[in-house]
Amino acid sequence: MVHSTTPIVWLESIEPLVRSxxxxxxxxxxxxxxxxxxxINGSFLRNGPGKFEFGKDRYTHWFDGMAMMHRFHICEGNVTYSSRFLRSDSYISNSEKNRIVVSEFGTLAMPDPCKNIFARFFSRFQATDNASVNFVKYKGDYYVSTETNYMRRVDPQSLETKEKVDWSQYIAVNSATAHPHYDREGATYNMGNSYGKSFFYNVIRVPPPGEKATEDSADLDGAKVICSIRAAEPRKPSYFHSFVMSENYIVFIEQPIKLDLLKFMLYRIQGKSFHKVMTWDPQYETIFHLVDRHTGKVG
Ligand SMILES: [Fe+2]
Structure with a gap:
């Protein structure tokens, strides 16, 4: 059973996008x-949703489809194609149960009737590792990413799924975007949120590839939050999907597309999916934050 209050409107032109x-x-x-x-030689890697049903359940938002990785391998004028579903925890649990058991951005999984009330409550809001948005690179390793605290390391040749990485085990962030930037030395810059007493947008730096303890393992050691920007409206922080980086600066645009944290708490209880907490509030100003990428100072 999947709960959705939004009727699905099928537009013919987008139908291939939501087809399994x-x-x-x-x-x-x-x-x-x-x-x-x-x-031109090498691999062109792309990621996106590729499976929308499990048993009788169906995802109701394009973002929610199970991640499928695509590889176009180009070699001396020839191209081969391969693809694999990401073996995320979401994909594996849904496959085993033959129903949707992990909530995604626009689809709320109904709790397992066999679980007790607390387990039911928390299972609704576990963050997904269905990393369907982008391929990203940290310290020379390839990962697939979405916008939660989880990424999955992957093998860029075989498209095999490797271990799950939790950003919050390395640094104090609860999420990271799927669109990092890379500098000439191979360091990776990204942004993520943290929230406790206040809400912050954090600039993250992961150092270039170095010596690894074990060759075949995820490694985000040395990751640092180099700048924390306090949200202008602590109860209504802005949503962001990406940011800009130049030779010397990071530009973060705090826009009036807001996450309503009070609604978020209320919807947790009411059981509404995440996309309903995003609102367009044009009464708030758009703020351009300029961060010196070398010092982490807000300019
Ligand atoms: Fe994007």
């Missing part, structure tokens, strides 16, 4: 029109 597909784990040849320059 099969995975293609073994690379297959592709048909090429024209000529691919011989100097």
């Amino acid at each position: 597909v099969e995975e293609t784990p073994d690379p297959i040849p592709t048909t090429i029109t024209g000529t691919i320059p011989s100097w």
